[in-house]
Amino acid sequence: MNEPVVLGIESTCDETAAAVVRGGTLLSNVVASSMNEHARYGGVIPEIASRAHAEAFVPVVSKALADADMDIADVDAIAVSAGPGLAGCLAVGVSGAKALAYAAGKPIYGINHVIGHIAVTQLQFGPFPEDTLALIVSGGHTSLLHVQDVARHVDVVGTTLDDAAGECFDKVARLLGFPYPGGPHIDRHAQSGDPHAIRVPQGLTQGKAGAKHPYDFSFSGVKTAVARWIEERQTAGETIPVDDVCASLADSVASVLAKKAVRGCEQYGSRTLIVGGGFSANSQLRAKLLEVGARHGIEVRIPEIKLCTDNGAMVAMLGSNLVQAGVKPSSLDFSIDSAM
Ligand code: KG4
Ligand code: ZN
Numbered sequence: 001m002n003e004p005v006v007l008g009i010e011s012t013c014d015e016t017a018a019a020v021v022r023g024g025t026l027l028s029n030v031v032a033s034s035m036n037e038h039a040r041y042g043g044v045i046p047e048i049a050s051r052a053h054a055e056a057f058v059p060v061v062s063k064a065l066a067d068a069d070m071d072i073a074d075v076d077a078i079a080v081s082a083g084p085g086l087a088g089c090l091a092v093g094v095s096g097a098k099a100l101a102y103a104a105g106k107p108i109y110g111i112n113h114v115i116g117h118i119a120v121t122q123l124q125f126g127p128f129p130e131d132t133l134a135l136i137v138s139g140g141h142t143s144l145l146h147v148q149d150v151a152r153h154v155d156v157v158g159t160t161l162d163d164a165a166g167e168c169f170d171k172v173a174r175l176l177g178f179p180y181p182g183g184p185h186i187d188r189h190a191q192s193g194d195p196h197a198i199r200v201p202q203g204l205t206q207g208k209a210g211a212k213h214p215y216d217f218s219f220s221g222v223k224t225a226v227a228r229w230i231e232e233r234q235t236a237g238e239t240i241p242v243d244d245v246c247a248s249l250a251d252s253v254a255s256v257l258a259k260k261a262v263r264g265c266e267q268y269g270s271r272t273l274i275v276g277g278g279f280s281a282n283s284q285l286r287a288k289l290l291e292v293g294a295r296h297g298i299e300v301r302i303p304e305i306k307l308c309t310d311n312g313a314m315v316a317m318l319g320s321n322l323v324q325a326g327v328k329p330s331s332l333d334f335s336i337d338s339a340m
Helices: 035-041 046-067 087-104 113-119 165-175 183-190 220-235 242-268 283-296 313-324
Strands: 005-010 015-022 025-033 077-083 108-112 132-137 142-149 153-159 272-276 299-301
Touching: 005 046, 005 087, 005 113, 005 313, 015 046, 015 313, 025 046, 025 313, 035 046, 046 087, 077 087, 077 113, 077 313, 087 108, 108 113, 108 313, 113 132, 113 142, 113 272, 113 313, 132 242, 142 242, 153 242, 165 183, 165 220, 165 242, 183 242, 183 283, 220 242, 242 272, 242 283, 272 283, 283 299
Parallel strands: 005 077, 077 108, 132 272, 272 299
Antiparallel strands: 005 015, 015 025, 132 142, 142 153
16 A cells, blocks of 8 residues: 555544544644643643543544545544553543444554654654654653654653653743643743753753663753742742743753753764654754754754644554554554553
8 A cells, every 4th residue: 555544543631633644645634622621720630631532532533534535434544542641531532443443444553652753753854764863752751762663663762760841841830820731831931031040950961870771861850949949939038030940941951852862863873853742842942952953963853833742643644654564453452551
């Protein structure tokens, strides 16, 4: 099958999304988010997100097919995120996708959402070079991956030992009084602040002794240091220089991510760095990666923002890679894996 048509379905967290891809071309991309329903709780409430998926599933999938001017009969395969993510949310998307595959007699692929964040960059930049490194940063994961073949062979080079980068931003944002998700608010305020105003430690720049490898990340110490700094000023009745706090935090997190990613590229001989995940929408990280990449002769592939945050295109694109690589479809009784 030269250019398979794949319907991708995503429901790992608070986005119900579906997209249709033909080969490496995006035909439609529909996203419904329950984010506003979680804002007042300060984080995603799994029960609310699962209900929202149950309501949005059929409208979102129908619109993705209609926007691509297709019927389910025109689709060669269905791909769905099987993990990692919130179990109840995954169960809704996977059950819906299985029902559709069963009724329409289509093959189904349960895919890894994190690898989807890598695969999606092909829609904007074309096929991967033979051997490349990928930095995936979001609210739930921060990983450096060695991509030999996106369909079959992706190894973890480094991962966070505690908080993900987005999680660290969201927690500091809460202390500063921003609603969930706070990451974009920190980004906006950081743009008017001084990144060197406050000394923020850089988590694990050298790789902690005893860590599995030198490419692991740690953002919990960074979060604690900033939280303590804010609390001390608040206790003393001082005004918090919000823009400077945001700029200093953003600079610390972006610097360590860029440093390790480039060091990884050099060790693995990769001239390309793939970047993905919701946190890669962050302006400070984007700027830092492009700057450090240019300095080291590394092509940094960061997709446009709507492909960075959770979407169906990433699932459909990875599904397309699996079909094209001749990977066997999943059986209809495959399980979700929230910790994949
Ligand atoms: O990939 P994603 O949409 O969902 C997860 O799989 O986690 O990532 C969401 C995370 C949240 O922590 C959010 O605060 C963060 O990405 N984020 C940002 C920005 N946009 C989203 N963090 C910093 N700056 C941004 N512009
Ligand atoms: Zn994600």
